[in-house]
Amino acid sequence: VEKSSELPLDAKSEFVDFQWKLGLAASCDSCRSLKYPYVAVMLKVADHSGQVKTKSFEMTVPQFQNFDRQFKEIAAAIEAM
């Protein structure tokens, strides 16, 4: 039976979905005036058995800008092939 997709041998999971939100942490117990913008990401990946897992994480704005730049580099590398 031909598989419709298969994972590279060293990848644990396959990308399924990516959701994001842009938030602003206004205040917290140790800092009344926090004013901290962040990008929160919810990533869905499927393992070899097809089980879907979600991972969530946060990035500061500079981290997100680096994240964005890296994905543009990936896209450029794929285009060049």
Added chain:
Amino acid sequence: MAAGELEGGKPLNGLLNALAQDTFHGHPGITEELLRSQLYPEVPPEEFRPFLAKMRGILKSIASADMDFNQLEAFLTAQTKKQGGITSDQAAVISKFWKSHKTKIRESLMNQSRWNSGLRGLSWRVDGKSQSRHSAQIHTPVAIIELELGKYGQMGCLRGSQEAKP
């Protein structure tokens, strides 16, 4: 009271540095006795304790409000006019300290407020598949991305792949 020994200058700057390390940057092992013996050895412990508490309180107030320089000057001026407040020399040292350490302290406060995992690193590779055992795909690029996630102070990895759509 050895008030003269609690004046501003190098020992106060050192004290503020140590307080910042302890309060914001999570540096362990900074005790009251260590600070007193290293920076104010002539001051008895019963005088040093309230002085340390006062400086810690001032630093926390400034950091919590993320004071700009106008707010800082107004705040410190008010502290110099208070009963049992600070001297103008001490105010000058605190002001200089906040101006040079504000960014780093703010960054630590932001990190402390992050309860989700953070992105600690990202690496990637693009593979160009030509053929495999189960399929005869030719030239299907695949991007493999490794995300290092972790809570502030911890490490963890997530690795996934995404086939590029033609």
